[in-house]
Amino acid sequence: MSKPVESLKEATIRFAGDSGDGMQLVGGEMANTSALIGNDIGVLPDFPAEIRAPAGTLPGVSGYQLHISSFDIHTPGEKYDALVAMNPAALKTNLENLKPNGILIINVGGFKDRNLKLAHYDSNPLEDGSLDKYQVFAVDMNTLTRKALEELGLSAKIVDRCKNFFALGMVFWLYNRTMDHALSLLKSKFAKKPELAEANSRALKAGSMYCEATEQFVTSYEVKPAKLPRGKYRNISGNTATALGLIAASQKSGLPLFLGSYPITPASDILHELSKYKHYGVRTFQAEDEIAAICSVIGAAYSGSLAVTSTSGPGLALKAEALGLAISVELPLVVCNVQRAGPSTGMPTKTEQADLMQALYGRNGEAPLPVVAASKPADCFETAYEACRIAIKHMTPVLFLSDGYLANGAEPWPIPKAEDLPEIPVNFAKDPESFQPFLRDEDTLARPWAIPGTPGLEHRIGGIEKEAVTGNVSYDPRNHEYMTRIRAEKIEKIADDIPPTEIEGEKTGDLLLVGWGSTYGAIRTAVEHKLDEGKSVSRIHLTHLNPLPKDLGEILKSFKHVLMPEINAGQLVNVIRAKYMVPAIGFNKVQGLPFFSSEIEQKIDEILESK
Amino acid sequence: MSKPVESLKEATIRFAGDSGDGMQLVGGEMANTSALIGNDIGVLPDFPAEIRAPAGTLPGVSGYQLHISSFDIHTPGEKYDALVAMNPAALKTNLENLKPNGILIINVGGFKDRNLKLAHYDSNPLEDGSLDKYQVFAVDMNTLTRKALEELGLSAKIVDRCKNFFALGMVFWLYNRTMDHALSLLKSKFAKKPELAEANSRALKAGSMYCEATEQFVTSYEVKPAKLPRGKYRNISGNTATALGLIAASQKSGLPLFLGSYPITPASDILHELSKYKHYGVRTFQAEDEIAAICSVIGAAYSGSLAVTSTSGPGLALKAEALGLAISVELPLVVCNVQRAGPSTGMPTKTEQADLMQALYGRNGEAPLPVVAASKPADCFETAYEACRIAIKHMTPVLFLSDGYLANGAEPWPIPKAEDLPEIPVNFAKDPESFQPFLRDEDTLARPWAIPGTPGLEHRIGGIEKEAVTGNVSYDPRNHEYMTRIRAEKIEKIADDIPPTEIEGEKTGDLLLVGWGSTYGAIRTAVEHKLDEGKSVSRIHLTHLNPLPKDLGEILKSFKHVLMPEINAGQLVNVIRAKYMVPAIGFNKVQGLPFFSSEIEQKIDEILESK
Amino acid sequence: MNAETKTISPNGPTELKLTKKDFESDQEVRWCPGCGDYAILAQTQRTLPDLNIPKEKYVFVSGIGCSSRFPYYMDTYGFHSIHGRAPAIATGIKITNPDLSVWVITGDGDALSIGGNHFIHLLRRNVDINVILFNNRIYGLTKGQYSPTSEFGKVTKSTPFGSVDHPFNPVSLALGASATFVARTTDRDPAHLQQIIKRAAAHKGTSLIEVFQNCNIFNDGTWFKYTEKNSRAENVVYLEHGKPLIFGAEQDKGIRLNGFRPEAVSLTNGKYSEKDLMVHDEKDTDATYAFILSHMMDNPDLPVPVGVFRAIDKVCYEDAMAQQIEDSKEKFGKPDLQALLEAGDTWDVE
Amino acid sequence: MNAETKTISPNGPTELKLTKKDFESDQEVRWCPGCGDYAILAQTQRTLPDLNIPKEKYVFVSGIGCSSRFPYYMDTYGFHSIHGRAPAIATGIKITNPDLSVWVITGDGDALSIGGNHFIHLLRRNVDINVILFNNRIYGLTKGQYSPTSEFGKVTKSTPFGSVDHPFNPVSLALGASATFVARTTDRDPAHLQQIIKRAAAHKGTSLIEVFQNCNIFNDGTWFKYTEKNSRAENVVYLEHGKPLIFGAEQDKGIRLNGFRPEAVSLTNGKYSEKDLMVHDEKDTDATYAFILSHMMDNPDLPVPVGVFRAIDKVCYEDAMAQQIEDSKEKFGKPDLQALLEAGDTWDVE
Ligand SMILES: Cc1ncc(C[n+]2csc(CCOP(=O)(O)OP(=O)(O)O)c2C)c(N)n1
Ligand SMILES: Cc1ncc(C[n+]2csc(CCOP(=O)(O)OP(=O)(O)O)c2C)c(N)n1
Ligand code: SF4
Ligand code: SF4
Ligand SMILES: [Mg+2]
Ligand SMILES: [Mg+2]
Numbered sequence A, B: 001m002s003k004p005v006e007s008l009k010e011a012t013i014r015f016a017g018d019s020g021d022g023m024q025l026v027g028g029e030m031a032n033t034s035a036l037i038g039n040d041i042g043v044l045p046d047f048p049a050e051i052r053a054p055a056g057t058l059p060g061v062s063g064y065q066l067h068i069s070s071f072d073i074h075t076p077g078e079k080y081d082a083l084v085a086m087n088p089a090a091l092k093t094n095l096e097n098l099k100p101n102g103i104l105i106i107n108v109g110g111f112k113d114r115n116l117k118l119a120h121y122d123s124n125p126l127e128d129g130s131l132d133k134y135q136v137f138a139v140d141m142n143t144l145t146r147k148a149l150e151e152l153g154l155s156a157k158i159v160d161r162c163k164n165f166f167a168l169g170m171v172f173w174l175y176n177r178t179m180d181h182a183l184s185l186l187k188s189k190f191a192k193k194p195e196l197a198e199a200n201s202r203a204l205k206a207g208s209m210y211c212e213a214t215e216q217f218v219t220s221y222e223v224k225p226a227k228l229p230r231g232k233y234r235n236i237s238g239n240t241a242t243a244l245g246l247i248a249a250s251q252k253s254g255l256p257l258f259l260g261s262y263p264i265t266p267a268s269d270i271l272h273e274l275s276k277y278k279h280y281g282v283r284t285f286q287a288e289d290e291i292a293a294i295c296s297v298i299g300a301a302y303s304g305s306l307a308v309t310s311t312s313g314p315g316l317a318l319k320a321e322a323l324g325l326a327i328s329v330e331l332p333l334v335v336c337n338v339q340r341a342g343p344s345t346g347m348p349t350k351t352e353q354a355d356l357m358q359a360l361y362g363r364n365g366e367a368p369l370p371v372v373a374a375s376k377p378a379d380c381f382e383t384a385y386e387a388c389r390i391a392i393k394h395m396t397p398v399l400f401l402s403d404g405y406l407a408n409g410a411e412p413w414p415i416p417k418a419e420d421l422p423e424i425p426v427n428f429a430k431d432p433e434s435f436q437p438f439l440r441d442e443d444t445l446a447r448p449w450a451i452p453g454t455p456g457l458e459h460r461i462g463g464i465e466k467e468a469v470t471g472n473v474s475y476d477p478r479n480h481e482y483m484t485r486i487r488a489e490k491i492e493k494i495a496d497d498i499p500p501t502e503i504e505g506e507k508t509g510d511l512l513l514v515g516w517g518s519t520y521g522a523i524r525t526a527v528e529h530k531l532d533e534g535k536s537v538s539r540i541h542l543t544h545l546n547p548l549p550k551d552l553g554e555i556l557k558s559f560k561h562v563l564m565p566e567i568n569a570g571q572l573v574n575v576i577r578a579k580y581m582v583p584a585i586g587f588n589k590v591q592g593l594p595f596f597s598s599e600i601e602q603k604i605d606e607i608l609e610s611k
Numbered sequence C, D: 001m002n003a004e005t006k007t008i009s010p011n012g013p014t015e016l017k018l019t020k021k022d023f024e025s026d027q028e029v030r031w032c033p034g035c036g037d038y039a040i041l042a043q044t045q046r047t048l049p050d051l052n053i054p055k056e057k058y059v060f061v062s063g064i065g066c067s068s069r070f071p072y073y074m075d076t077y078g079f080h081s082i083h084g085r086a087p088a089i090a091t092g093i094k095i096t097n098p099d100l101s102v103w104v105i106t107g108d109g110d111a112l113s114i115g116g117n118h119f120i121h122l123l124r125r126n127v128d129i130n131v132i133l134f135n136n137r138i139y140g141l142t143k144g145q146y147s148p149t150s151e152f153g154k155v156t157k158s159t160p161f162g163s164v165d166h167p168f169n170p171v172s173l174a175l176g177a178s179a180t181f182v183a184r185t186t187d188r189d190p191a192h193l194q195q196i197i198k199r200a201a202a203h204k205g206t207s208l209i210e211v212f213q214n215c216n217i218f219n220d221g222t223w224f225k226y227t228e229k230n231s232r233a234e235n236v237v238y239l240e241h242g243k244p245l246i247f248g249a250e251q252d253k254g255i256r257l258n259g260f261r262p263e264a265v266s267l268t269n270g271k272y273s274e275k276d277l278m279v280h281d282e283k284d285t286d287a288t289y290a291f292i293l294s295h296m297m298d299n300p301d302l303p304v305p306v307g308v309f310r311a312i313d314k315v316c317y318e319d320a321m322a323q324q325i326e327d328s329k330e331k332f333g334k335p336d337l338q339a340l341l342e343a344g345d346t347w348d349v350e
Helices: A023-037 A088-097 A113-118 A141-152 A156-160 A163-174 A180-189 A194-214 A238-253 A268-274 A290-302 A313-318 A320-329 A356-361 A379-394 A404-408 A477-497 A517-532 A552-557 A572-580 A597-610 B023-037 B088-097 B113-118 B141-152 B156-160 B163-174 B180-189 B194-214 B238-253 B268-274 B290-302 B313-318 B320-329 B356-361 B379-394 B404-408 B477-497 B517-532 B552-556 B572-580 B597-610 C037-051 C067-073 C086-096 C108-114 C116-125 C170-176 C190-202 C229-235 C288-296 C317-332 C337-341 D037-051 D067-073 D086-096 D108-114 D116-125 D170-176 D190-202 D229-235 D288-296 D317-332 D337-341
Strands: A005-008 A010-018 A040-046 A061-069 A080-085 A098-107 A135-139 A220-223 A231-237 A257-261 A283-286 A306-311 A333-339 A371-373 A397-403 A410-414 A460-462 A509-516 A537-542 A544-546 A559-566 A585-588 B005-008 B010-018 B040-046 B061-069 B080-085 B098-107 B135-139 B220-223 B231-237 B257-261 B283-286 B306-311 B333-339 B371-373 B397-403 B410-414 B460-462 B509-516 B537-542 B544-546 B559-566 B585-588 C058-062 C077-080 C101-107 C130-135 C181-186 C207-212 C236-239 C253-258 C261-266 C304-311 C346-349 D058-062 D077-080 D101-107 D130-135 D181-186 D207-212 D236-239 D253-258 D261-266 D304-311 D346-349
Touching: A010 A023, A010 A088, A010 A163, A010 A220, A023 A040, A023 A061, A023 A163, A023 A180, A023 A231, A023 A410, A061 A088, A080 A088, A080 A163, A088 A098, A088 A113, A098 A163, A141 A156, A141 A163, A141 A194, A156 A194, A163 A180, A163 A194, A163 A220, A180 A194, A231 A238, A238 A257, A238 A268, A238 A306, A238 A333, A238 A379, A238 A397, A238 A404, A238 C337, A257 A268, A257 A290, A257 C086, A268 A283, A283 A290, A283 C086, A290 A306, A290 A313, A290 A320, A290 A333, A290 C086, A290 C116, A306 A313, A306 A379, A313 A320, A313 A333, A313 A356, A313 B320, A320 A397, A320 A460, A320 B313, A333 A379, A333 A404, A356 A371, A356 A397, A356 A544, A356 B356, A371 A379, A379 A397, A379 A404, A379 A477, A397 A404, A397 A517, A404 A517, A460 C067, A477 A544, A509 A517, A509 A552, A509 A572, A509 A597, A517 A537, A517 A559, A517 A597, A537 A552, A552 A559, A552 A572, A559 A572, A559 A597, A572 B572, A585 A597, B010 B023, B010 B088, B010 B163, B010 B220, B023 B040, B023 B061, B023 B163, B023 B180, B023 B231, B023 B410, B061 B088, B080 B088, B080 B163, B088 B098, B088 B113, B098 B163, B141 B156, B141 B163, B141 B194, B156 B194, B163 B180, B163 B194, B163 B220, B180 B194, B231 B238, B238 B257, B238 B268, B238 B306, B238 B333, B238 B379, B238 B397, B238 B404, B238 D337, B257 B268, B257 B290, B257 D086, B268 B283, B283 B290, B283 D086, B290 B306, B290 B313, B290 B320, B290 B333, B290 D086, B290 D116, B306 B313, B306 B379, B313 B320, B313 B333, B313 B356, B320 B397, B320 B460, B333 B379, B333 B404, B356 B371, B356 B397, B356 B544, B371 B379, B379 B397, B379 B404, B379 B477, B397 B404, B397 B517, B404 B517, B460 D067, B477 B544, B509 B517, B509 B552, B509 B572, B509 B597, B517 B537, B517 B559, B517 B597, B537 B552, B552 B559, B552 B572, B559 B572, B559 B597, B572 B585, B585 B597, C037 C067, C037 C130, C037 C190, C058 C067, C058 C086, C067 C077, C067 C101, C086 C101, C086 C116, C086 C317, C101 C108, C108 C116, C108 C130, C108 C170, C116 C170, C116 D116, C130 C190, C170 C181, C170 C207, C170 C288, C170 C304, C170 D170, C181 C190, C190 C207, C190 C304, C229 C236, C261 C288, C288 C304, C288 D288, D037 D067, D037 D130, D037 D190, D058 D067, D058 D086, D067 D077, D067 D101, D086 D101, D086 D116, D086 D317, D101 D108, D108 D116, D108 D130, D108 D170, D116 D170, D130 D190, D170 D181, D170 D207, D170 D288, D170 D304, D181 D190, D190 D207, D190 D304, D229 D236, D261 D288, D288 D304
Parallel strands: A005 A220, A010 A080, A080 A098, A098 A135, A257 A283, A257 A306, A306 A333, A333 A397, A371 A397, A460 C077, A509 A537, A509 A559, A559 A585, B005 B220, B010 B080, B080 B098, B098 B135, B257 B283, B257 B306, B306 B333, B333 B397, B371 B397, B460 D077, B509 B537, B509 B559, B559 B585, C058 C077, C058 C101, C101 C130, C130 C207, C181 C207, C236 C304, D058 D077, D058 D101, D101 D130, D130 D207, D181 D207, D236 D304
Antiparallel strands: A010 A061, A040 A061, A040 A410, A231 A410, A231 C346, A371 A544, B010 B061, B040 B061, B040 B410, B231 B410, B231 D346, B371 B544, C181 C304, C253 C261, D181 D304, D253 D261
């Protein structure tokens, strides 16, 4: 390592190859190693449709983007400093976003004629000068990997599948990462197939050695650890954070966790993750469909579980009727909806925020429920926990919104202390004397939770309108009006617990950005840039989408303009406009991709200039 | 008939009895006879939960309210001029709305101790003076009916079931109605059981004779025919009008009608009605559930039917996912949703307008579709027809909203000329040369309708995002944005065909009432009263709820205040506020009952006075 | 555990001494006078005291339909849910608390039309839940449309020219879905109804009881052939484990197998005697035997079997799940939330 | 109409002369290399030309799953719909236009999990639709969760400690739902696959084909016992109408019935000969026979039957409906919209 090491504040790297090339694995490992070194990171796994496209084709390209930095960051980056392209298709679909003079590592071994044709290249970009404006490092990884593994006597197929680790080795060298974590990962991942661990380890080392030996790169880089707040950290994805948040709520409330779910992209990992924790008393029930899933959850809630169902858009649609029942019988449960691009099947592996209106209104009759949304992968922990807290305290189903970008994205997470998590007290009704199924708590308007098995509290509930207090079936007009209003009021009262909204920037000014969900990083980055430029711009980010925070109206009215970026065609913006009569402006992107902060910056400039 | 006949402009009559007493039948017959005489009528069948309550109890009371008049009316009336009470429970639940000094016809035979107790009467109201402020006519209809039918030798059970016709006979006499229609109705209704026809006919005549003979009533009344526009009329309920509207659209478009449905109150009658018309080529498919119903309809639309599904709130919730598919594949179909009180099972026999938000937004992803709402029972014909027209012209599923009040309510309908109905041209794609599954019509942005069986047009569609023009699966970000926007724009373009909004009252002023759906009658009556009083108040009524009429924004802004009465907790009002930034005020009633015009009048006064 | 000997959560050695009254709620029963539902309710209320399970451990879950009003009338925990979904709700209840005695009340529309999928999945999973299916071959609550058990050609509100759907045979369907306990009884035979309810309660695993129920308003008499005094004996054969299939007012007829086709034979014409007859074996692990019985219903020349068609042992879903939890606890130790949060690769920032 | 002789909408006397190529769409086939789906696609494309039905009359409808991508690759009308609902969509298509040849492509999750209800209702209605169920005993598209046909104890992404669900036997379930045509074949036996597809197409009524399909990514080898050259002959018995059930590489074993329990017997040890064996009768109107065959799958000592289990005649839903329409037209005459609008009691206002 005698070559100069240049210190960078941040770098954005993209691994791109065929779906079969293992880009997610090595990208993720670069992220983990960087996180362990102390960088802040942001990642964007960007893989194709669930189904495999033919090798080498454009729809078959799988990408993993990674932003590493020595300061606090909030996005996976936009333009890349370095791009690894394992084949022509990967080059074609990703080159556009490589910075001018960016580092382009190409696996020449993947640039066969056939692959060039599959990627619709008329000439070989390695030869036609079209890559001149980049620092191109063309390496025949296929051959080099084969050489490195020669003596192991493995099949050609196995050997060829190791070239992703060769590429990772190069990137490690380039960014001065240690190989320790990757090597131990390989050991444990292939514990039962040590020959694979050995092969990949060798490929990894070979990639690094190759750089060292051939002096391919003039410089190597380092990105120093970020000055993150003190504490213990781990790298965590949104779906894992959601699962942990639910288990934490179960442990803190003392209620057994029940997950009733039906697999669906990109929510399935919540089911997978939770099904590992049987020793935490977690019961996972893979139902026959989403309707059975939520209905099992209603039954579980009724009988005293912390009951949760997880799904994505089309699955939420199927749960609509049963969710209405849960609202009507006022049982606590949590619906985790990991949004994906719609409508209908849409683009299952792509992100979107377009299920908000469905979450708020997708049921028959007047059926309000609380909606909360996570803003970052790690924030899924806290927000899922908050959803459980609300459900239990207020005896209501709660809708927790995440999305594909959060679910698969990952970031360093300062691990909380279990004992610091908010308490979740549970008060099962016990006393036959005072018990009435729909007698409400004066503060919260919640009804009592009386679970089967409790002597003397035998009672009946159902989806027909109920008489106040007794819960008996009632068709009385005034009772219906009363119950409709009190159910709404109960939800409104949840706002009493919402902490004051944090404003970044001044409390009044020209422009306020209002965000929710996974746009957090892009909006925050954009606003901070603009604040650095001295612009009059502020920012709030909403976790509670129903009810909205009590101070929101006032905040909105303190700004000349309100801008609401959403990854949909404009949803929360209409709720805000209707409620506060504030002419908030929607800023929308519906491409199955998160915002770039630059897009938001441009919009900010536009508004500040034009008005 | 030597007694004085007093001429009335209008009268409101309520029949009330036990569910088993046949009140709906005789109420309906009084309506039919009155309509045939030329009165304008408005009716409100008001029956209990679908399930039978025990005889004589309060929840078992079934009511039929009828408003007859010699001028154009729009509601079933509020306070009754006359009330028929067959038992104590019926008296108890209905007396409140009988006008002071109103006519109260009581079946003394039903006032047994047991029945008084079931109705929670401590003393007999016939004896305790509590009815003093009414004109009470206490008649033992049980005994009188038995006497009248004595010689027929029928069982006591059968005889007792005829007393509703005795009551009707009394009401006929009181309002000077001819018995002709009722007698012929009985003949045809009991064609296979002539002894029942005879028994009921005798009871009817006995009721009338009794009045004539006993001089019970000092006066009888008449309500002269209304001056309705010329033409042929029939009395029609909302559900029947809906069914006929669909058949008419089928006939005019030349497309066979396919109804896929699952029974649910109060929509089932659409299925029942349509299943009679096999000779019109109508295929009705009673599916295993609502999901199968709409899916069968998607298949029927795909292969060239005029495809319709009918349901009510909880059923609409179940159709959400498939509706998203229909939007995504852009096939023409109509979803008839007959709203009932929610949430969940709610109050199935009671009316509400609370499914609007579900209709607009109850699906995953960005999934806009047109929504139209009928305003009167007979208007269901036109609006269902319009829904079909839009679906076919614009290649989109259309949501048609009715409600329990319209569905079961009835009114005289000026029968249209079939030849005057708007044309519904159908253009199936035929030409393989120019065909592309998602190549859009320039005007409407509709895609072509290419049905299986057409040679050369073999193509694939599906719920995954599609490439513009070709319809091939596409995950391209910009294509998704484009398709999302073009689907929305296609729906927006439907507004090009919406006629200018009719304003009743001045085009500008202090207060505009904006209504939709079944609030029509009550709002219109209220506004007309206020106009008579010289108040500055105007009114519009919306049939097209999405897209909204193009001229709506301007109209709204021409009034100081905008008031929006809805039978929900405030739904369209939020759409309007968000879209036009007009601080429209919601006025809401959520009792499972329609508005009384007096309630609206009071609210109008309040607003006009306070501001 | 043997299907016969099981008692759910017996309350120790002392008898609970509950009575029918203890199971009657304060709600007015709202079915049409004459409806068969009354009898099923009464027999259930009469039978439960004998099971010696504390009242608070009973949960009755229903969907939507006339029959589904049932839980309102039981003074136990009750859940009147949404159309067709009771099996899924009951599953969540039973998994959460296997100690409860969970009952699903459903109709032919609720269970076999909209709820068909949950119904067959419940059966295959063999969750220990008791299902009483009120089969009146009609949609009662929505006022008389045909149901999935209505006969081909049935004229109803939605089929004025007759239905063109072939009906399900609920017992055959249940057996195809690998049900472990299937029985049939009728609303007009109180003693038998009680006996079958007890048998279902005793069975560990999903128990399905099909009850022939009369809807005297919309489908009056649909089962009279099998339920009325004057015709019952000739048209019904009672299944009793280990006993030959004999029927007839004079007990003069029996069922014998010809290959695997059942035939009705006379026991008096000298051709056949008792020993030629099928001997009922509810414990046959091969579902074929019960399947044969189930199809007797479709053959107008044969009497319809009532009683327990099948009662076999098979591991219950909730037991297997509870076992996994126990095993995991054994293997991985006690929950430790902090350890869980800190699992995997972590690093410290100072 | 006889199941064997029917051809759907034959294009008159001349042959259409279509080829496999005519059924290949221009879309790239996107399954994992090695997936069993390729073979099923290829054999379907190879078989359709023989049916002599014009290309434009074919409609392939699917739900969601790897298998459900199938319609994209067929150059026919195709509809890739939503998860589990293809049977209902296909029903709407067939009722609207009975002249079409309608095919449903589905997976074990699509058909038996979320779509279970539509599946059994399609079978009972006997709409003339052909269903090809790709059974790989796993959820492929969502990356490897267990399905309703996965074995008890199966370790998958969602069951790290093994599944506690008892699986469905799809053929038994179909028979319980009164299917009129049920067959089984495998992705590794092209000739048989073709033959079965033809048989299904020829059947009037709902035809169900279960295909043992290998998912080499998430459930590799689940059927190898029955599909691979070296083990197939010993573990599979081919069903042929009128022929005895003989199997084994040397055709040296057979199946005989003991009561209604099938047994595998040797034909070489002198104890049993061909005439002792079950003779296959796909036309047996009593479903019991096919039910017995279906359960052979659950007995590890028996070979698994492939071929046509059952093919019986029964009136189709869409035919009965078309008949009612004809009858009504005859009875009530031509449509007259004006008359319809003016039906019932009317009056004139002058
Ligand atoms: C989602 C939904 N669809 C439809 C209905 C209307 N509905 C209520 S009960 C019922 C069928 C009742 O039939 P069954 O299950 O046989 O019960 P029964 O009334 O005969 O006892 C229907 C269609 C509903 N309540 N919910
Ligand atoms: C409503 C809904 N729920 C869940 C999913 C996710 N999903 C897609 S395919 C599938 C199961 C696929 O399994 P199978 O039917 O066996 O098909 P295979 O992929 O194995 O061919 C699931 C759960 C979905 N697309 N839609
Ligand atoms: S409608 Fe039929 S099933 Fe329902 S309560 Fe009345 S008699 Fe019973
Ligand atoms: S995941 Fe399995 S079923 Fe799906 S395409 Fe790949 S091999 Fe085939
Ligand atoms: Mg029923
Ligand atoms: Mg599968």
